[in-house]
Amino acid sequence: MRVLAGLVRPYAWGSRTAIATIRGLPTPSAHPEAELWFGAHPAGQAQCLDAQGHPVRGLLDEIEADPAAALGTTVIDEFGVRLPYLLKVLAADEALSLQAHPSSEQAAEGFAREDAAGIRVDAPERNYRDPWHKPEVVLAMTPFDALAGFRDPARTVELLRELSLPALDPYLGMIAGQPDSAGLRALFTTWITLPEAVLADLVPAVIDAAVALAAGGGSQFDAELRTLLELGEAYPRDPGVLASLLLNRIHLEPGEALYLAAGNLHAYLQGTAIEIMANSDNVLRGGLTPKHIDVPELLRVLDFTPVSQAELSPAVSVLGAERIYTTPAPEFRLSRVELDGTGMHHPSTISFDMPGPQILAVTAGRIDVRGGGETITAASGQAVWLADADPDVIVAAASSKATFYRARVPL
Structure with missing residues (x-):
């Protein structure tokens, strides 16, 4: 048995109060604190403390010193000499990137392919930093908002029609004419590959239409419109703003959770939660971020099957x-x-x-x-x-x- 001190990750989208409050420290913190890691990931490990509360060694080092005692032979036989999961506190004051994670087969193939191409594991353009998949659960500690999974296309048709924007008519026709996973794939692919010059006109026009619709009141998509406006303000030329129109806009109360399997396109928007995932760092981004985006690879791993919030709930x-x-x-x-x-x-x-x-x-x-x-x-x-x-x-x-x-x- 060991007491662990978690590792704070200071990403820009993090909170200056949530993690500091949990740790009993003054608020606001000097910098945004986005995640508190309790695990044995090579990119950051929790610290084992002695009886006086001083760090003695990292959890990864603790495991590697005696893997059989730490993990047990059953875990080692199935997952190798590695803790299979990573546990975190996640505290988001701003939206995270629009992202998905690969399946086990996709991760293994992609990792081997990028290794063979000589791409450094820590290179910014690297997609696969390890050969493992990354299913995850997010469990709300506070009210928590997210985009997750492609919405029923019939509902998306209703939303696009409510926006009543002529510039959206060609795209509305794509999904209305084929309201299934193939139509979702076609529309998402079209939007995410639009030239920047087109996005520079289309995204602001969609935002203006959302403002007008919200001002009129009575829309059945109030939460979706608010999210669209918030994302559009932060990323005015980003195709991820358009992609948000295709996803379930989900609100979790404390104690409610989502399970995100391979290929699920998602973005956490705001709130504090416990997150547990397979011990992997493979992320394929689709927007709402200045980080590397590989559109062909993202399209290769995405699952366009429509899902409901109930289907995403553990x-x-x-x-x-x-x-x-x-x-x-x-x-x-x-x-x-x-x-x-x-x-x-x-x-x-x-x-x-x-x-x-x-x-x-x-x-x-x-x-x-x-x-x-x-x-x-x-x-x-x-x-x-x-x-x-x-x-x-x-x-x-x-x-x-x-x-x-x-x-x-x-x-």
């Missing part, structure tokens, strides 16, 4: 104090645990006896983790690492209330 089950979010991903399972030190509203303790590497990330209060005659305490903003070789543990609230998120491999 299955949820409750076992005592644990709320479990189940997905098809073999690398991870995420759950949320609320403990009550007073024992009045929730249990004050919970026991874990399942094998495999686990991380318990604390986001409110404090927890005591007891096992093998040892007790360690983790406060909000810290986590606990449980190696496969560690004994069964009992987790107790060390404050009046405590909330933590449990990541494990669903063995």
Whole structure:
């Protein structure tokens, strides 16, 4: 058992309050804090702390020092000598890039292809930085907004018609004439490959039409229009602004989640959430970013099958104090645990006896983790690492209330 200190990633879209508040630090922070990583990714690893709270070594180093004890033979046999998942707190004050992730087969092929081409793994134009896929779950801690998955084309036809913009008529005809995944592919491909000179006229015209529609009131697409205007203000010549018209605009309340499989086009817009993903860094971007965009490769991995929010929602089950979010991903399972030190509203303790590497990330209060005659305490903003070789543990609230998120491999 180890207490972990997470790694803060200061991306420009991050919050100056959310992660600092979770960590019990003054706000606003000096710089935007976008993500707090609890994991063993080569690009950034959590730090194992000693009894005095001082870093002693990174979690990746801890695992590599004794892989069998850290991961267990079952995990090593299936995933190799690597922690299969990465757990994060994500805090977005601005929209992230429009992106998708490859399947296992696409990632392996793309990684080998770019290696053979001699492209450095850290090169800005590199698409595949490892040979693994990256399914992910985002679980809202606060109200959380996102674009995810291609909407039912019939609804998109309604939205484009409401905008009532003659410049959109040729594109409306494409999707109205073929309201299925093939029509979505054709329209998205057309928009994302438009010349910049065309985008310079079309995107502002769409924004003006959205302003007029919103001002008239009564639109069934108020949330979509607001998002379009916000994205258009930040990226006035970006095809990702047009692409947002094709995606589900989703609002999550705390405790609600999305599961994003390979090929799902998405962009997180605003809010604080727990995110868990397969331990990969493969991202193919489609807009809303100054970073590298490879349109042909993105089109190769995208899944244009229309989906609903319900189809993107993980299955949820409750076992005592644990709320479990189940997905098809073999690398991870995420759950949320609320403990009550007073024992009045929730249990004050919970026991874990399942094998495999686990991380318990604390986001409110404090927890005591007891096992093998040892007790360690983790406060909000810290986590606990449980190696496969560690004994069964009992987790107790060390404050009046405590909330933590449990990541494990669903063995």
